Amino acid sequence: MYLEGNLDHAFWTTAEAAEAAGVTRDVIYQWRARGKITPVNRRGWPRYRAMDVLRAEKSTRDRAGREHAVA
Known part of the structure; x- marks a missing residue:
C-alpha cells in the first residue's frame, strides 16, 4: 500500500x-x-484513523526493538 495525502483525515477498514x-487483521483486532x-x-x-493505526504500529515496533515494518 502506498501512503499518500493527508493521513490526518484518512480512515481505513480493518x-x-x-x-x-x-x-495481520488479527493484530488490528488485538490493538483494538x-x-x-x-x-x-x-x-x-x-474504520480506523490512519494516524492512529500508524502510531500503534510504531509503538509496537519500538517496544519490540524493530527498525520498521511499513514499506
Whole structure:
C-alpha cells in the first residue's frame, strides 16, 4: 500500500489498516481490544484513523526493538 495525502483525515477498514501497518487483521483486532486504536464509527464496518493505526504500529515496533515494518 502506498501512503499518500493527508493521513490526518484518512480512515481505513480493518484490512486496509492491516496492510498499511504490515500486520495481520488479527493484530488490528488485538490493538483494538487493548485500546491502542478505536474505531471511529460504531455502526457497520469499523474504520480506523490512519494516524492512529500508524502510531500503534510504531509503538509496537519500538517496544519490540524493530527498525520498521511499513514499506
